Amino acid sequence: MRTVDIRVPATSANLGPGYDALGLALSLYDEVTATLTGERGVHVVVEGEGAGEVDPGEGHLVVKAMRVAYDRMGVPQPEGIHLHCRNRIPHARGLGSSSAAVCAGILAARALADSGENALSDDDVYALATEMEGHPDNVAPCLSGGLTVSWSDHTGLPHSLKLVPDQRIRPVVCVPSTRLSTEAARGLLPKDVPHEDASFNVGRAALLIAALTQRPEPGLLLAATEDRLHQQYRAPAMRQSADLVERLRAVGVPAVVSGAGPTVLAFSTSDSQDLIAPEVGNDWHIQQMDVDPVGANVQFPETR
Incomplete structure (x- = not known):
């Protein structure tokens, strides 16, 4: 059995005029404990936001992100996954709950894979999370914290720049x-x-x-x-x-x-x-x- 703990922050995108470009990480967190078990099947336990609502198995967004990450790394899919999710980020409220779940899943898969960061760099994590989300404005601050500016180059590859807000904000x-x-x-x-x-x-x-x-x-x-x-x-x-x-x-x-x-x-x-x-x-x-x-x-x- 292997276990990893992931903590991901809520985020706010756009911030008014910065549509699809600006994002801010907030001190509100979802926590995911991911364990690869020796048994077949996926089991998800959710506390807090989404408890009793989200899919407790393969349809859970963190699990989906893990599966996509394993495929991208080119490593075998684990047969048994157990997730314990302690959610504080409200769902469907504009605070980046789906980005947090996607980032948590990708990071969990990378941490639990034998190849780890050799198979999926930080830039790869950002690109894959953006691909799953469809836009980078929540993904960037979720991964790096702070205030972020996100954009995509002529090939569609996403980039971001982290800035440090004034401590009085x-x-x-x-x-x-x-x-x-x-x-x-x-x-x-x-x-x-x-x-x-x-x-x-x-x-x-x-x-x-x-x-x-x-x-x-x-x-x-x-x-x-x-x-x-x-x-x-x-x-x-x-x-x-x-x-x-x-x-x-x-x-x-x-x-x-x-x-x-x-x-x-x-x-x-x-x-x-x-x-x-x-x-x-x-x-x-x-x-x-x-x-x-x-x-x-x-x-x-x-x-x-």
């Missing part, structure tokens, strides 16, 4: 009880957008990187988190989230839809829950977090 997430799939949210986006809106977002995205890393002033963050590319088009599918973003911004809080939503992310440089709470109401779970600086963590039980 304190993200606040407002999580609703309702869910929204990424596919549904993407389906609302138009094929073409006005040149003026594209130009607007380029400037705001550049400003946001400067604000998050050098000058996290409320007024600067408020301007830097403006968006014209995606939030307005997705608003009909998450009216409560759109309304909350509008109310928070009206009182000076830099707020955006987290990823595809419906979670709302606000940037703060202090304990701002007292300012945010009156606008949010009782239908949301408010949680102030830190920026996770390291991303996914892999440990073998005997080395802890």
Whole structure:
């Protein structure tokens, strides 16, 4: 039997104007203990988010990612897999739960394979996770932590650059009880957008990187988190989230839809829950977090 422990952070993508490019790792984690057993079959135990809902066998996303990783490494598939998942990242809320599961599965497979990193480099892990997810904006911060900028070259190969946010940045997430799939949210986006809106977002995205890393002033963050590319088009599918973003911004809080939503992310440089709470109401779970600086963590039980 072989066992490995994987911890992966929640992430928030887009951050307003940085559509499909910017991502931030948050101090909220899923933990997966993966064991290769001597018995045939797959068994998944889930605690927390998704318990009683997700597939307890081959259909579980972590298992699927492990299978894909073993195939990519060219090593035999294990016959027996046992997973113990302790989930804290809400599902289908725009906090990167699927990216976390995919990254956890790939990293677990690599750690448990005899060939290990010789068969799958860090760049390979990133590329494979992006391939499974379809886009890199959540994958990059999940793997590396911090603030990330992601892009793909002319061959389609994904790349990312990790930046260190100012230590005063304190993200606040407002999580609703309702869910929204990424596919549904993407389906609302138009094929073409006005040149003026594209130009607007380029400037705001550049400003946001400067604000998050050098000058996290409320007024600067408020301007830097403006968006014209995606939030307005997705608003009909998450009216409560759109309304909350509008109310928070009206009182000076830099707020955006987290990823595809419906979670709302606000940037703060202090304990701002007292300012945010009156606008949010009782239908949301408010949680102030830190920026996770390291991303996914892999440990073998005997080395802890």
